[in-house]
Amino acid sequence: MRHVGFYWTRPVFWAGFRQLDPSPEIAAGQSRTIRYQRALVRQWAGRVGAEIVEEVVAMEIAPDRASPALLGDLERALGIAAQKAARLVLVDFADAHGWRRHGPLWDRLAREDHALISPEPLDLEGAVFDPVEHFRSWRRTCDAHIATRPEHRALILAALQDLETLALPAQAEALNRAGFRTFTGRTWTADNLRKFVRITG
Numbered sequence: 001m002r003h004v005g006f007y008w009t010r011p012v013f014w015a016g017f018r019q020l021d022p023s024p025e026i027a028a029g030q031s032r033t034i035r036y037q038r039a040l041v042r043q044w045a046g047r048v049g050a051e052i053v054e055e056v057v058a059m060e061i062a063p064d065r066a067s068p069a070l071l072g073d074l075e076r077a078l079g080i081a082a083q084k085a086a087r088l089v090l091v092d093f094a095d096a097h098g099w100r101r102h103g104p105l106w107d108r109l110a111r112e113d114h115a116l117i118s119p120e121p122l123d124l125e126g127a128v129f130d131p132v133e134h135f136r137s138w139r140r141t142c143d144a145h146i147a148t149r150p151e152h153r154a155l156i157l158a159a160l161q162d163l164e165t166l167a168l169p170a171q172a173e174a175l176n177r178a179g180f181r182t183f184t185g186r187t188w189t190a191d192n193l194r195k196f197v198r199i200t201g
Contacts, residue, residue, distance in 0.1 A: 001048070001049055001050040001051060002050070002051050002053050002084060002085060002086035002087070003041075003045065003050050003051065003052055003053065003081075003086050003087050003088070003089040003115060004052070004053060004054045004055065004056065004077050004080050004081040004084065004086050004087070004088050004089070005024075005037075005038065005041045005042075005052050005054070005055040005056070005089055005090070006055075006056050006057075006058070006073075006074065006077045006088050006089070006090045007024070007027075007033075007034045007037035007038055007041070007055065007056070007057050007058070007090065007091070008034075008037075008057065008058040008059065008060065008070055008073070008090075008105075009031045009033040009034050009057075009058075009059055009060070010059070010060045010062070010063045010064075011059060011060065011061070011062070011063050012063060012142075013063060013184035013185055013186075014145050014183065014184050014185045015185065016185050017030070017031070019059070020034070020057055020058070020059040021057075022057065023057075024038060024055040024056070024057050027057040032124070032129065032134070033134070034057055035124060036091075036119075036122060036124060036129045036131065036134075037090070037091045038055065039122055039124060040091055040117060040119065040120070040122055041055075041089055041090075041091065041117060043122070044089075044117050045089075050089070052089075053080075053084050053086050054080050054084065054086075056073055056076055056077035056080065057073070058070045058072075058073035058074065063142070066102045066103050066104060066105070067104065068104045070102070070104065070105050071104055071105070071108060074105060074108055074109075075108075078112060087113055087114055087115055088109070088112060088113075088114040088115070089114065089115040089116075089117065090114065090115075090116065090117070091116075091117050091118075091119050092116040092117065092118060092119070093119055093131060093135075094106075119131040119132075149183055152183050153183075155180070156175070156180060156196065159175060159178065159180060160175075160197075163175075167190075168190040168193055168194055169189075169190040171188075171190075171193060172187075172188035172189050172190050172192075172193045173188075175188045175193070176188050182196070
């Protein structure tokens, strides 16, 4: 009953959430989704008498689509499991709620012995984390952010009117100094500003 926990999440670019610390403990402080998976797996382990010998965290490269990006961390987790004579264990959000599975992840797992845990509401530090409501709320928040794109574009274009005598690198520096960011939360560069002007022109 030895297991390696594997927990993953997605980035939220516009909120500045682009990187996940490789330490599961630190990552759990960065991401509620990671914190939830870690707590649920540990609760399950206590209930069935399993031992979590190690934990691996991973982050997708895209907020809205599946990619092979997780496979490097998954292979690392599988390697650790093989070395420690353990099975992989992870939370199966898709199966429990009828959501689309992460294709590359599940295709790889199909060739390995692993344990799956169904998600359920869980008390996290005095507050109930309901995964269904969490992801629905996240989707509403993302949709609301996307709806502000025209407003953001107009704001940047208005700011650029006062900078039109400057070269692109200087315009980017001026936007950054004024606290303006790209729609995905990045700082401005001559390159992304050029693309922005070309798209909006």
